[in-house]
């Protein structure tokens with residue numbers, strides 16, 4: 313046992329969960345996914361499990377209820393003990409009642425017809441009295457805000473609504489141990505905050521032992537007691553989250569695990585070395601306010617500069633927009649438009665995409681999309697945001713011709729999309745499904761990427777080259793002969809992205825493409841998308857990750873209950889906090905800081921990224937220059 317494993321295995325009293333020398337390989341595979349893992353978790357601990365995509369996190373937690381090796385097969389050695397009891401003779405059915413598990417893909421665990429039936433399934437299996445079952449279901453529905461959808465059919469739910477149902481089902485079981493594998497990946501920011509607060513309460517009030525796997529550390533590092541970092545099937549760090557994040561920043565970044573913005577900013581301000589100051593939003597805000605007591609005049613020129621760049625994006629819809637923003641063209645954006653318009657000649661000078669009075673109704677008459685009007689230019693990078701169930705995926709479905717509008721129309725290059733054949737449309741528009749498993753269907757990684765290209769009539773040699781390039785970009789070359797379903801969730805997501813990227817369509821509609829990815833892979837992938845944008849490709853990114861929106865999108869469209877609520881340049885939209893709140897969106901940390909500084913009369917320009925903050929502070933705070 314190495315020194316780190318020794319440290320990890322030290323615990324007090326009887327461990328709630330104990331792993332002894334756990335080693336595991338999947339069937340038909342020589343490589344060990346878990347290598348001699350030792351761990352003790354105490355009752356009531358709240359543990360954050362992080363690590364790069366494919367390092368073995370999901371594999372590890374599946375050993376806690378014997379899904380591995382019972383269901384998966386493979387070569388397993390070592391022991392898993394639950395309160396001292398070795399699980400090797402336990403039945404999965406029984407363990408499922410003791411160890412709750414929210415899986416990465418909610419669809420794998422929802423099997424009843426309606427939301428309420430699914431949530432009551434667990435308590436019914438516990439043999440509880442009817443009144444207790446009903447009370448638990450009611451509480452769980454409330455906790456995950458699904459009261460209004462309790463009788464809805466599971467298959468009609470949006471991605472986030474399914475994730476909420478899966479979490480609700482586990483809450484209703486009230487297990488002593490709850491494992492959550494990226495439970496908030498499909499939730500809107502408000503939903504994410506609610507679920508995390510709920511977990512914290514569960515942990516404090518019921519002493520539930522929690523193991524939370526997350527790639528996005530911003531909201532979770534403050535609430536967990538302990539952080540375990542995995543790489544290549546073993547633990548490499550174990551300790552208090554904030555300490556690890558500060559002490560091991562370089563190693564973590566190399567692994568693709570990026571520190572939360574709050575710790576990055578605290579580091580920038582030198583606060584991490586001051587033991588007397590707790591790391592909190594308020595303390596960071598106060599420190600910035602103190603540093604930035606600068607006369608307003610110094611900022612005016614900067615604000616103007618920012619607005620010039622922002623104003624380059626035309627605001628098109630009839631919905632509420634930011635009238636204060638002038639509409640003119642910036643050099644950078646207009647050059648994209650020139651490039652793209654020479655590639656994609658548009659009829660009658662129309663924008664690349666025009667959505668006119670679009671509505672979409674279900675058979676029962678309920679209106680999912682209401683009077684949507686949007687113009688999207690070639691080369692724009694637009695983020696489509698909104699609460700779970702707002703209608704984002706439905707709008708995407710209309711754009712790609714999966715759903716037929718009930719009213720209005722969509723023009724692509726000036727031509728109604730109904731006049732395109734499916735083949736023509738699929739060459740122009742690439743759609744990445746919210747759930748990668750909905751689009752993966754070949755039996756090897758290579759064939760999966762090749763499939764779309766073959767249908768485009770490209771010569772064989774050229775296809776091979778394009779497939780290899782695409783796999784290389786998404787760091788999947790090592791897996792090219794593997795069956796896609798033997799990949800980790802993050803790897804499958806990257807495969808789905810690789811298949812779309814290889815086709816280089818004019819319009820890329822990416823429905824939550826970053827789910828299940830570590831930060832390192834996300835940034836590489838979005839940098840690639842940025843390159844495509846420079847070639848005039850248009851990008852619509854549906855996401856709940858506001859930091860990425862701040863970093864990459866020029867324009868934001870916010871939807872609320874089937875309508876467009878806001879439409880404008882990124883920095884401006886993020887300062888519209890009240891409206892965003894209505895749509896379940898919490899602006900990224902830096903926008904919130906700017907907003908709160910402005911409220912204190914400090915005239916900062918809208919800052920969206922840590923590097924923008926860095927250069928701003930370098931210019932205005934001489935004491936921070938080193």
Ligand SMILES: Nc1ncnc2c1ncn2[C@@H]1O[C@H](COP(=O)(O)OP(=O)(O)OP(=O)(O)O)[C@@H](O)[C@H]1O
Pocket residue numbers: 338339341345363364365366367368369370371372416797798799800801802803828829830
């Ligand atoms: N059924 C399988 N057969 C073979 N290899 C598998 C199988 N399932 C997973 N693997 C491999 O095991 C490794 C660990 O996968 P796992 O799902 O545990 O990773 P992870 O850390 O949870 O990743 P992510 O963050 O992407 O979800 C990956 O390299 C994956 O390709």
Ligand SMILES: Nc1ncnc2c1ncn2[C@@H]1O[C@H](COP(=O)(O)OP(=O)(O)OP(=O)(O)O)[C@@H](O)[C@H]1O
Pocket residue numbers: 468469470471472473498500674680698699700701702703704705706707746
């Ligand atoms: N066939 C259907 N029957 C009933 N309701 C439906 C159907 N299809 C979609 N809906 C409802 O329409 C609403 C919009 O769904 P959509 O998937 O477009 O939302 P979304 O904004 O993409 O959500 P998320 O962020 O959770 O993915 C949801 O409330 C969903 O339950």
